[in-house]
Amino acid sequence: MFKLKASVIKEFLVLIRDIPGLIILFAMPVAMIIVVTLVQDSTLKSISESKIKILYIDNDKDILSESLKDGLLKSEVFDIDTVITKYSQAKKEVAKGKYKIAIIVPEGASDTIRKNIKPVVLNFFNSQANKQNGDFRKLEIQILTDPTLKNTFRQTVISNLQTYTSKIETQILFKILAEQLEEITGRKPDLLDKPIETITFKETFAYEKETSIKPNSTQHNVPAWTMFAMFFIVIPLAGNMIHERDNGSFFRLLTMPGSYFTVISSKAIVYLGIAFLQFILMILSGIFILPLFGLPVLNLGTHPFALILTALSSGLAAVGYGILVGTMAETHEQAGVFGSVSVIILASLGGIWFPVYAMPSFMQKISIISPLNWGLESFYDIFLKNGTLTDIFPEISALLVFFSFTILISYFYEKSKRLRF
Numbered sequence: 001m002f003k004l005k006a007s008v009i010k011e012f013l014v015l016i017r018d019i020p021g022l023i024i025l026f027a028m029p030v031a032m033i034i035v036v037t038l039v040q041d042s043t044l045k046s047i048s049e050s051k052i053k054i055l056y057i058d059n060d061k062d063i064l065s066e067s068l069k070d071g072l073l074k075s076e077v078f079d080i081d082t083v084i085t086k087y088s089q090a091k092k093e094v095a096k097g098k099y100k101i102a103i104i105v106p107e108g109a110s111d112t113i114r115k116n117i118k119p120v121v122l123n124f125f126n127s128q129a130n131k132q133n134g135d136f137r138k139l140e141i142q143i144l145t146d147p148t149l150k151n152t153f154r155q156t157v158i159s160n161l162q163t164y165t166s167k168i169e170t171q172i173l174f175k176i177l178a179e180q181l182e183e184i185t186g187r188k189p190d191l192l193d194k195p196i197e198t199i200t201f202k203e204t205f206a207y208e209k210e211t212s213i214k215p216n217s218t219q220h221n222v223p224a225w226t227m228f229a230m231f232f233i234v235i236p237l238a239g240n241m242i243h244e245r246d247n248g249s250f251f252r253l254l255t256m257p258g259s260y261f262t263v264i265s266s267k268a269i270v271y272l273g274i275a276f277l278q279f280i281l282m283i284l285s286g287i288f289i290l291p292l293f294g295l296p297v298l299n300l301g302t303h304p305f306a307l308i309l310t311a312l313s314s315g316l317a318a319v320g321y322g323i324l325v326g327t328m329a330e331t332h333e334q335a336g337v338f339g340s341v342s343v344i345i346l347a348s349l350g351g352i353w354f355p356v357y358a359m360p361s362f363m364q365k366i367s368i369i370s371p372l373n374w375g376l377e378s379f380y381d382i383f384l385k386n387g388t389l390t391d392i393f394p395e396i397s398a399l400l401v402f403f404s405f406t407i408l409i410s411y412f413y414e415k416s417k418r419l420r421f
Helices: 002-017 019-049 063-074 087-096 109-125 151-185 217-231 234-247 249-255 260-293 304-328 332-350 361-369 371-383 389-420
Strands: 052-058 078-081 101-105 142-145
Touching: 019 217, 019 260, 052 063, 052 087, 063 078, 063 101, 063 109, 063 151, 087 101, 087 142, 101 151, 109 151, 142 151, 217 260, 217 304, 217 332, 217 371, 234 260, 234 304, 234 332, 260 304, 260 389, 304 332, 304 371, 304 389, 332 361, 332 371, 371 389
Parallel strands: 052 078, 052 101
Antiparallel strands: 101 142
């Protein structure tokens, strides 16, 4: 016990000698969470609040083109410009980046729809012998897009256009149907100028338990970048171990009474304390700093013990990984490059950079090997679902098993190295 205490004090003294390094270790994650959350929040706001400038060329000048234009304007997402009327000029302007999208409705588009729909309506009233075979013509609305435009946004625009055209086709169908009824009955049916929209959509978050938590950029980003910051502790921890090996102090420690686990335990205790302080700092940033930039205040949920347990388990997993890298790496360069790159890879797989559900199916299966994914899911259970200890038990168990596994590998690898020499 005395050696463990002495080792912990030694690790702490070594750590505080590098004050600039400690400042970076705490300040950079806070700066990162502020910047990333602000960028994500402002991007979402810009999509919902600002308008995208698109070019609209109306060569039809009939119900289809007019309804499409009205629909785009009513969406309050697009700013319509109709100053250009030629395809070649429109293509040049989009290529230059002046417009992100140009929509060209061809001449006679509305008449094409009428001609396609009319035989279908007439067949309702004609006998089997007088059935008409419609000569259906393909209608093509051209969409010019800037190559830099994200695929998801392009698909959203096309989906909206398809929705509007479906409504217009239905409207034309009813008009033709009314004309045929008038011919048969001699009485003109009363039709509304525009179809009635009787279906609306209401979004409700599916919680198993009642909670005041509302999903937002703060609730998503604080746990994600807390995990990322914790695992980046691998670089100073591994570097510390390599420095001790290079100056011989690590081997001198092993010659003293005690065991390898005592030496490793002192490092785990000190760096777990650093990881937990990072967690506290990130939480405080979500509560006090992010709101200063107009972002939502972080809601911690109603299970603080579950939150602390997740933080400690995640910190242990990060420390265990750092010890493993420090044990196996031979130089500072190996530890720095492998440690940073591997953490970024694990973060990418774990859903820190991109949501796991948005990945291809095989990548979703691979993501379960990332300890950052386990910690992130546990944090999400608490921050977004108001989860309890029971809810986070699988992830916590996986993190603790990962820590034990890395320590055991480090022990046997170090033991095999000593036997070789």
